[in-house]
Amino acid sequence: MTYYSRQFRTGLLAAAITLLLVTFAGFAAAQPLPALTGRVIDNAGIIDAATESALTARLAAFEDRSSDQIVVATIANLGGEAIEPYANRLFRAWGLGQAGENNGILLLVAVEDRRMRIEVGYGLEGTLTDLHTKLIIENTMVPAFRAGDFSGGISQAVEDIILVLEGNAAELEARAERYEEQRDVWWESIPVILFFILWGGLFGGSILFAILAPVFGRKIGPGRYRWLGINVSYGSSGSSGRSSSSGSSWSSGGSWSSSSSSSSFSGGGGSSGGGGSSGSW
Amino acid sequence: MTARSVMAGTISGPMRALLFLLAAAPLLAGCGYNTIPTNEERAKAAWSEVLNQYQRRADLIPNLVETVKAFAAQEREVLTAVVEARAQATSVQIPPEMLSNPEALQAFQEGQANLTGALSRLLAVVEAYPDLKSSQNFLALQAQLEGTENRIAVARRDYIEAVRAYNTSLRTFPSVLWANLWFTDNKPFATFTIDEDKMDVPKVDFNDKG
Numbered sequence: 366m367t368y369y370s371r372q373f374r375t376g377l378l379a380a381a382i383t384l385l386l387v388t389f390a391g392f393a394a395a396q397p398l399p400a401l402t403g404r405v406i407d408n409a410g411i412i413d414a415a416t417e418s419a420l421t422a423r424l425a426a427f428e429d430r431s432s433d434q435i436v437v438a439t440i441a442n443l444g445g446e447a448i449e450p451y452a453n454r455l456f457r458a459w460g461l462g463q464a465g466e467n468n469g470i471l472l473l474v475a476v477e478d479r480r481m482r483i484e485v486g487y488g489l490e491g492t493l494t495d496l497h498t499k500l501i502i503e504n505t506m507v508p509a510f511r512a513g514d515f516s517g518g519i520s521q522a523v524e525d526i527i528l529v530l531e532g533n534a535a536e537l538e539a540r541a542e543r544y545e546e547q548r549d550v551w552w553e554s555i556p557v558i559l560f561f562i563l564w565g566g567l568f569g570g571s572i573l574f575a576i577l578a579p580v581f582g583r584k585i586g587p588g589r590y591r592w593l594g595i596n597v598s599y600g601s602s603g604s605s606g607r608s609s610s611s612g613s614s615w616s617s618g619g620s621w622s623s624s625s626s627s628s629s630f631s632g633g634g635g636s637s638g639g640g641g642s643s644g645s646w
Numbered sequence: 647m648t649a650r651s652v653m654a655g656t657i658s659g660p661m662r663a664l665l666f667l668l669a670a671a672p673l674l675a676g677c678g679y680n681t682i683p684t685n686e687e688r689a690k691a692a693w694s695e696v697l698n699q700y701q702r703r704a705d706l707i708p709n710l711v712e713t714v715k716a717f718a719a720q721e722r723e724v725l726t727a728v729v730e731a732r733a734q735a736t737s738v739q740i741p742p743e744m745l746s747n748p749e750a751l752q753a754f755q756e757g758q759a760n761l762t763g764a765l766s767r768l769l770a771v772v773e774a775y776p777d778l779k780s781s782q783n784f785l786a787l788q789a790q791l792e793g794t795e796n797r798i799a800v801a802r803r804d805y806i807e808a809v810r811a812y813n814t815s816l817r818t819f820p821s822v823l824w825a826n827l828w829f830t831d832n833k834p835f836a837t838f839t840i841d842e843d844k845m846d847v848p849k850v851d852f853n854d855k856g
Contacts, residue, residue: 449796450803495793496786580662638695639800642789 396444396451401436401459403630409439409476411515420520425630427527432544433489434461434469434633435526437519442477448643451475452484462486462635463544469635470526472519478645481506483526485640488540492533493526495642501525502644510646575599678821682829685812689835690742692808696801700735700758703794707732707765710787714768717778724764724771731757731764745809746833755838765791802838809837 399408404424405417412420424435436459443451452473461469467488474481483498501522509518575597582592589598711725735757744750769788778784813834815821825832 449799453800494790496789499785499789499792576665580665637800639797640793642793 396446398455398458399438399440401630401632404434404436406436406438409441409474411439411474411476412437412519413516416516416520420523423523423527427530431530431540432463432466432468432633433530433540434463434635435472435523436461436469437472437523439474439476439515439519441475443475443480448473448475448478448480448482449639452482452641452643453637453639456484456486456637460632460634460636462488462633462637464634466540466544466633467635467637468540469632469637470641471637472522472526474515474519480643480645481510482643483522483641484637486635486637487640488635489530490638490640492536493529493641495640497529499642499644501529502642507644507646678815679824679828681815681821682812682824682832685808685815686832689805689808689812690745692801692805693740693742693745696798696805697740699794699798699801703761703791703798704732704736706787706791706794710768710791713781713783713787714772714778717781717784718771718775721768721771724768728761728764728768731761735761745835748836751836751838762795806837809835 399406404421405412407417420437424437428434438455452471455473456469456471459469459471461471467486469486470489470493471484472481473484481502483493483502485493485495485498505525506518506522509515509521574592574595578590578592578595578597579599582590582597585591585596586598589596591597707728711728714721715725738750738754738757740750740754772778772784816825816829816832816834
């Protein structure tokens, strides 16, 4: 009886957990996020073509100089969600900003909700403060949007953001330099990595072989073992069976990703903790 | 005689098993041994971020109170409520070791919810003072306060998600085996129950002054 009830309880628990997971998955999939197709994603269709290409060029040039990733996105509506959590989800899904620096900025406009938000990555919160974003929204975007000039408001806001980021020139250069160093780091460490693979393979391999031979090998005499076709003897003077061709070299299959591919745009893996501010018009 | 010859002499059953275990140790990582400590540390880090953001809000309040006082000293009641709620909220501290205690977290949550309520009443009162609303100092504080509230919301979401992952790893295969064999002291963490802003619904009572 107890056995059955226990089994039943376990089953119930499993069902509950599954339900919970399904519910969470359902939450996550509630509002589908747009794809990151470029630096300007005008899903609401409020930015004219000339402004869009000018903005894209401006933002690409700025990223080349500073490594800061600024993305402009417009959507038709938020589907009932508040703009703050939506912007944060979008920011994290796209991974704006470079991975170690978190220097991304998302300018999001939800047209039907008449809401806009500037979401700032962790790394830029100190430079582009909440007050800056609030002032840009209230003084630049809101008046232009009220006049119906979406293109002008957005490109002026982008200019303001870049102005603030450039205003702290020393910090900007330091950030770009740090990023360059980070990007260069694996070139410089190739000799080191090769060194470790070579010597680690030679020494580590032979030591491991010596340890494992008595465990897995066949004993062919006192203190002598044969494993993988190689005789290993443990004695005071010398080992007769040198591991001449023990192919025990570990190659680490690390995937080095070079992140700067200029043709297609993708997020650098940065994150945001909800910095920035929102407004409405 | 070198150490190696000694080793050859003593290699026997238990020694072999030990050597095998040593070689297999890295493989343990593949069967979920690391899952529980990893998730636990992640949840604790997420909790630190929650505390960090609440502290940031508490640090903004004295300045905010002073600024409001300069323009609206007669709103003493609302101002005192904010100061008291802040003192009460900051008196409840939860170090990461206490996260498995639901009552402690509940007390913390209530304290912070009270402060949220007092703050929103203060910001509602401010609407009646145009000079205050347009003062640069107040605008700056308001922008920071809004930003902090949003960061709190993000930190809470991250914490809820981290705790969900941790609690799940305590109950699901294969990490549940390690939970029962090795990490017997690990208890599920408590998490935030309801959204804070839904906890403190402002009451509208038209017969109040009559």
